Amino acid sequence: MHALLAAGETNRGALARSTGLSAATVATVVSDLLAGGIVTEVRLTSGRVGRPTTTLRLNGNRGRIVGVDVAETYVRAVVFDAALDELAQTEVATDEHHDEPDYVIDAIVNALDTALKAADATRDDVLGVGISLPGGMQHWAEVSVVVPNATWHHIDRLRERIGLPMVVDNPLKAIATAELWFGEGRRRSSMVTVNLGTGVGAGIVLEGTILRGSQNTAGEWGHSLLSFEGRRCRCGRDGCVEAYVGVAGIQRTLSEIDPGHPLAAEPMQREFIKALPAALEQVPPDPAVAETIERTARYLGSAIADLVAIVNPEMVTLTGWTAWALGDHLVPAVRLRVLQEAPGDSAADLDIAVSSVRGGSVATGIATIALERFLGDVGLLTTRVPTAL
Amino acid sequence: MHALLAAGETNRGALARSTGLSAATVATVVSDLLAGGIVTEVRLTSGRVGRPTTTLRLNGNRGRIVGVDVAETYVRAVVFDAALDELAQTEVATDEHHDEPDYVIDAIVNALDTALKAADATRDDVLGVGISLPGGMQHWAEVSVVVPNATWHHIDRLRERIGLPMVVDNPLKAIATAELWFGEGRRRSSMVTVNLGTGVGAGIVLEGTILRGSQNTAGEWGHSLLSFEGRRCRCGRDGCVEAYVGVAGIQRTLSEIDPGHPLAAEPMQREFIKALPAALEQVPPDPAVAETIERTARYLGSAIADLVAIVNPEMVTLTGWTAWALGDHLVPAVRLRVLQEAPGDSAADLDIAVSSVRGGSVATGIATIALERFLGDVGLLTTRVPTAL
The missing domain is CATH 3.30.420.40 (ATPase, nucleotide binding domain)
Structure with missing residues (x-):
């Protein structure tokens, strides 16, 4: 997946070379991903002599992934296709002097809905939403925002308002993920x-x-x-x-x-x-x-x-x-x-x-974590990536 | 090896459980270690009914490992058997106001020889010597002591004076190794x-x-x-x-x-x-x-x-x-x-x-690194541990 995302378009032989996996392993993984609709293949035959070439790429149409970057001064929601190509984004300015949970949750939902509309997508298209909240996530079950001192025990309310498969993590893990996959x-x-x-x-x-x-x-x-x-x-x-x-x-x-x-x-x-x-x-x-x-x-x-x-x-x-x-x-x-x-x-x-990761590495990173979570949930990612929620 | 060292005495079944390896893998590894003389087995049959039990332990008599902790105020050499049980140690006080290479090399050789004598061992018994030098090791080939500012390009001279298989690393890697294996x-x-x-x-x-x-x-x-x-x-x-x-x-x-x-x-x-x-x-x-x-x-x-x-x-x-x-x-x-x-x-x-690692965690750790290097050199450790020299 990582190699495929990094390459954009590639083929089984190149994937085997770039990952160091055997051709047989690559073939198995690719066939699972094809069956799951995550990857598509394009057969190129016209104008060529000899064996047709098959090009693989992530199937962007499989659905939509949304990355939400909650910062102190804004909430940015970015809608990606399932190949993590950006489709649309919305930024809602927030006042850094307000950090009441309801104020922040309203801004998140507002940004999400506006971004989905801008991407011509509905909630049914969404495979997963990743939300980056500032501060450290201390426990897997009970998320807290440790910096600044306010503690967030409002994840359940957020989850209810979002109403979609959701992962929460902190921006440091999101930027590391973005840099790891794209930078x-x-x-x-x-x-x-x-x-x-x-x-x-x-x-x-x-x-x-x-x-x-x-x-x-x-x-x-x-x-x-x-x-x-x-x-x-x-x-x-x-x-x-x-x-x-x-x-x-x-x-x-x-x-x-x-x-x-x-x-x-x-x-x-x-x-x-x-x-x-x-x-x-x-x-x-x-x-x-x-x-x-x-x-x-x-x-x-x-x-x-x-x-x-x-x-x-x-x-x-x-x-x-x-x-x-x-x-x-x-x-x-x-x-x-x-x-x-x-x-x-x-x-x-x-x-x-x-960083060479432009256009919001937090949103890109948290969307990548949401995609990983989705792939794990449907059984297509065997190395399950730990995420906060 | 790690599980065996931690346990002291154990058997194949317990090793499989503690490492999560299959019984077949444990059997293969143990038989290699037995053939190399690294591990010995004791068959216990007397006074028991049923199948004889076989107990494994590291073969301390396989040879000697020496860990040398070079600090600013002393050089300590500790002689271990091949099961990393301490046999003898010597400490040579050094003056922290002197750090000329020859002064330090003399102290190292002096401590090594005195400790070997105290352990009733000769140079022929020594499987490896680990030497911990303060400061960061910057390059695998050219060791420097970065703190204090003096730079050491004297490893070749040290190697010649020691005249035994030798690894050099810094004390931070040594204490981490000691804590990882014994603490x-x-x-x-x-x-x-x-x-x-x-x-x-x-x-x-x-x-x-x-x-x-x-x-x-x-x-x-x-x-x-x-x-x-x-x-x-x-x-x-x-x-x-x-x-x-x-x-x-x-x-x-x-x-x-x-x-x-x-x-x-x-x-x-x-x-x-x-x-x-x-x-x-x-x-x-x-x-x-x-x-x-x-x-x-x-x-x-x-x-x-x-x-x-x-x-x-x-x-x-x-x-x-x-x-x-x-x-x-x-x-x-x-x-x-x-x-x-x-x-x-x-x-x-x-x-x-x-730390619960007593008796000099730097010397114990650097000796462990020397043992790992020896096991790697004789082909008995497949995951080669990186060491500075």
Whole structure:
């Protein structure tokens, strides 16, 4: 499945080569997938001499998968076909100052329905819905959003309102899945994807497998220390990475540099981040903003060096809306800082880049988890992937 | 092999049950190990009715394995039989202010020869020598000790002086191996062992496998940040965990609390650490030392909380000579701090304890790696374990 998704169109011989499986195994798996309607084949004979070639691809028409990315400032629902090609998406802006469960559930249902309508799909077409909720999922049965402190015991209500096969996981697992299936994870055995937005975290892939940890909270690097007894983080701990490189942290850095700067008072995080590249690109560049980006790169580089020290991955990718907006301005300075700060030569061969998974890696990743779940439920995926719910 | 070592004495049926392998596979593997002289069997028939029982155990007499733990303040060589039962050990004190390669190589050879003599063994008996050198091993071919800054390109000279089959790895991989074969790793799928001494690091076991990282430097948590732009660490970075909970860091904390304290001027690290429990146990306890231990527990707890945030293990064990000396005084306060500082409830089910692997987990672990290498070299271990050299 993984090889087929990565290749788009392929054939049995190429699948055997790319997976290292025997031709017989590939034939068996493909025939199961064909019988289940997951894969289609196209026979190409016209204009050719000799044996006809058979091309395989995922059968997008088998149904629809929806990925929902619930963030602090928006809910985005993306409708994919069963080959995980994007059909439509909807974004509902939410106010980061409200996080009451009903407010969030309303936004999820609203985004889902609007996106389905935009994709010309009905609920009957939907094979599965994946919902990414911020924070760690602590228990398989009782999902909690640990960051910020609010605890969610409202999954049953959400499930009822959605009324479709549903999986819930956290954005770190979603971005790791997206990177594993569609990004650098296809080529690397170990990598970390750093998610930068209101919240900050890391999706960790080791030996081709997503690191979940004993309570599915692995990757909460955003709440590891950057500075002992440093800035108070909204999670309650002092000195977390997120308090420096999350959007509120970046804004606080600007306030420290120039308390009177107009952007220091911008109430909406998305507007604040959008304004930064513009301020850098004006002539001359806004000096307080330039200094803010420089300090943020130092903070981020030091925090990524900690990941290198502990996990020593082959590559680090940056994703999330802050990374899309500021990546070009941050990456060179971050690279330099990581080289200086990682132990010994451990970062000498490390690649750091903005993720190549575009268009919302959280939504793409959580949809992939929903597709995996669906394939598992119909008995077509033997290596069952653990998901939170 | 792992199941056999863990069990001590067992039989084929119990091995099949404990490993989940089929009876036929166990029979094949056992017969290879018997033929190679690695395993012996004892037939028990007398005084019994019915089928004779056959008990298997590792054949300790097959030869000797030596584990050498090279630390900043000592070199310890431990001679094991081929069942990894300890026969003898020697410790050569070294001066932490000297780290010239020849000085260190002399100490290694001296410790090795003395330990062999004490075990009544000759070089001909030795199946393999494992040598743990501090710092990360960056490349499989060119070993470097990255922390402190000195780089070691002297492995060839060491190999020549040793004159026996030799593997080199770093202490973090050694303690993880010891914990995996003899400690909590037998019962846990994910765990972190924190090594506390002059240097500080973490051996990380995930899904029953030691995390090495892309350059074998995973686990260099001692050189992750505790405090941004904090205390200068001997690795050159500012604010590393080691600068607070390594021995020199603990001594610095005491100096900050009471600059005139006699222990603040103790020139030898081992003497300094040995004096702390005594100072705590006197009536009344030495107030500056008590405050030092309290602060150290806060630092260590915060730094362990970072490991929990990123890796989310089931258990954390503490090992190394500082842990043996101060563990009882540190663990309760460390536990409390980790609970407060780890994200959400991610530490709620976490066990923290001093490692049950006694008598030098670095030497035991590196000897185990040497045994694995020997078994691989003679074709008796099919899953070849990666080692640095």
